Amino acid sequence: MSALTLTLKAVPMQRIDCSPLTPDALAEQSLADIAAIELSVGNMMQRVDALFDITDGDSGQIQINNSHANLDFVGRNMQSGSITTDGDIGAYAGIFMEGGELTINGDSGIYTACEMAGGLINVDGNGGDFIGGARPGYKNGMTGGTVIITGDSGDRTGDHMRRGFILIEGNAGDYCGSRMVSGTISVLADVGAHLGYGMKRGTILLTQMPSRGITANFNDCGSHTLAFLPLMFASFKKLDSQFAQLEPFSRVQRYAGDIGGIGMGEVLVKI
């Protein structure tokens, strides 16, 4: 059975809260029920069929066509199934997500994978700021799952991150891994300023030395062969990502920090 398809009728002038449109929420709902769901649009409520053309299909696989950066909260609380967007997407994509797959064929906005607990988010484009972070005022970011960004990520990638993987195939912005508690961020290209700022624990794995070097608040611990890296690369093999093709390595230069705090985080640079 083909996917349940929602095609955006027009460029939205206001931000649309798409959080009711998840496979779990739409399970066993009729087409009429889905059409009648009201979404928050700016300060109004509008029916789904007023915003989208709906093509009936398997609600376990949702396809959003003509997607736009004003579509927020796509995949919120998602636990299973898949959502695929054709186009950009707005803020808080995959927030509180626990399972399933969210594929964004375009750019994602700020707070992608915010407080995500499981599942897979694949952004075939650039990611906004605060990927895998915590909501403003909260201290627990992403606690599980995997986020792949095929392009560049914004600033504060993995802010307050606790578990899981954020894999950036392009460049990462400033303050990558800031205030990170645990988990793993890996970047295949360059990273911005203030790498690992306020990082408590966790791992930032780089395949090349950052163009700005390692920040002064990380201490060089020397070159090492780390046994966990082959296991991690083996786990990447199942991903539809450049990380699956990455030649596994276990020799790295290890930097520990942020020594302005407890200093138990690490930046590993391939050597």
Place this chain on the structure above:
Amino acid sequence: MIINGVVIDETFAEAFPMKGTRLIITAHNAKWAMISAQAFSGFATSVIACGCEAGIERELDPSETPDGRHGVSILIFAMGGKGLAKQVETRAGQCVLTSPTSALFAGIESEKQMALGQNLRFFGDGFQISKVIDGKRYWRIPVMDGEFLTEEKTGVVESVGGGNFLVLAESQGQALTACEAAIEAMRQIPNVIMPFPGGVVRSGSKVGSKYKALNASTNDAFCPTLKGQTKSDLSPEVESVMEIVIDGLTKEDIDEAMKVGIQAVCDLGFEKGIRRVSAGNYGGKLGPFHFHLQEIMA
């Protein structure tokens, strides 16, 4: 039943339920993986006094190990889950953590799990690092040669301990040769270990003792020097008896190991001085698993 001139007694071996797990030790090369595995599985011949029974199942090719290095798989069994957990933790801490270049992984999946590196991590004194990869938590513990990597938990499965058979021969040398042949064949069978030295035990025991403090004592019915002193089970021409004890993950695994082991003994046959194959039968006092020799060899 007679196979190649060797009498297969109409009896059965008794075995008992145990808790078991499989562990995988890897290292820089096969030599150091084996050294670590041997240290871990040392002094683990019998639960009577060792607290567990453990042995090396087989060597692992790098393609078979989690970290792509040479490895060894170990099976360890104990009478209960708590006892098993204590033995695994103690042995992992003293024999694997300490062994150069080693890493330690769970080798069996099960809903029921117990600690593997969960408590060893505290050796890291706060510098240990957790990594969750594919739903499994690993601990990276800094040590003087680099990092000791260990999986946090391992599976615990219901297992069977104490499968056995006795080889009765005309001489000590012939009994040993037959047992060596049996062990070589049995080591090809997965999911089993023969925990005694070299897989062979010469001091088979019976249940109980005349001394109250002991719950096992020498199997006098099969001691050749006591033929005239006790109710012996040996004929005049039998001068030496050796036993092979098998622990396995399932009864079927032990069935298979006993079959190939007894067949290897029988292949040497009467001409090589092998007279009988019997089993440790304790009248049902030892355990609920019964391995009937003639049914296994039928």
